[in-house]
Amino acid sequence: xxxxxxxxxxxxxxxAALEPSRxxxxxxxxxxxxxxxxxxxxxxxxxxxxxxxxxxxxxxxLAANPQSLRExxxxxxxxRPDLSHDLSALRRESIRFVLLKxxxxxxxxxEAFDVFFAxxxxxxxxxxxxxxxxxxxxxxxxxALSNGNADVQRIGLGQHFRAAISAREFGVAKPDxxxxxxxxxxxxxxxxxxxxxxxxxxxxxxxxxxxGLQVAWLNRDGHAWDHAPLAPHTTVxxxxxxxxxxx
Numbered sequence: 001x002x003x004x005x006x007x008x009x010x011x012x013x014x015x016a017a018l019e020p021s022r023x024x025x026x027x028x029x030x031x032x033x034x035x036x037x038x039x040x041x042x043x044x045x046x047x048x049x050x051x052x053x054x055x056x057x058x059x060x061x062l063a064a065n066p067q068s069l070r071e072x073x074x075x076x077x078x079x080r081p082d083l084s085h086d087l088s089a090l091r092r093e094s095i096r097f098v099l100l101k102x103x104x105x106x107x108x109x110x111e112a113f114d115v116f117f118a119x120x121x122x123x124x125x126x127x128x129x130x131x132x133x134x135x136x137x138x139x140x141x142x143x144a145l146s147n148g149n150a151d152v153q154r155i156g157l158g159q160h161f162r163a164a165i166s167a168r169e170f171g172v173a174k175p176d177x178x179x180x181x182x183x184x185x186x187x188x189x190x191x192x193x194x195x196x197x198x199x200x201x202x203x204x205x206x207x208x209x210x211x212g213l214q215v216a217w218l219n220r221d222g223h224a225w226d227h228a229p230l231a232p233h234t235t236v237x238x239x240x241x242x243x244x245x246x247x
Contacts, residue, residue, distance in 0.1 A: 056102065087167075
């Protein structure tokens with residue numbers, strides 16, 4: 001029997017449409033799909049800065065500039081490409097870099113990261129996220145698939161997921177096809193039987209298309225699709241619209 005899990009059709013009149021009958025499992029992105037990531041990181045960085053002011057005042061002066069940790073991460077991304085798939089390690093080493101630059105004890109990096117990480121898990125879900133997760137998990141095995149370092153158990157959503165795969169644990173990040181195939185394996189199905197849901201046009205939608213999955217591009221802000229001739233099987237502005245398409 002021919003395996004059509006890797007077949008792709010060009011965008012336009014011949015573009016592949018969503019086939020709900022083929023969907024046997026769901027993989028879903030987390031950041032900016034289930035919750036907005038920018039305010040989450042802002043709160044976590046504010047908690048980190050407050051900790052610096054108490055425990056590493058020289059580093060606090062540097063970190064008070066919002067660009068300082070971002071510049072440190074950018075520097076480390078160049079110097080430590082081995083950390084590119086591990087946002088926790090990248091953040092921890094960025095903190096260590098700032099502590100060293102400020103003349104504070106670099107051994108404080110572990111405790112400082114724990115403060116950041118705990119706050120990073122305090123997310124505010126989009127209004128449609130929990131109803132959609134409950135609906136999807138009641139009908140399919142759902143696998144969380146993220147390049148980030150959110151922990152669905154600590155966030156309180158673990159009961160909705162068959163498995164959670166992160167780039168840090170798996171060793172490669174989206175859009176690498178291997179991480180999408182790992183999601184299919186975790187759900188016990190073939191890649192072509194998975195519907196991947198995500199907001200990032202390149203990392204989620206294009207990556208999953210090339211990996212042979214069906215794709216629902218969550219496009220909350222009405223962005224243009226710039227990756228023709230490939231196209232997502234469906235584009236939705238919210239998750240409940242997708243649930244209605246699958247019903």
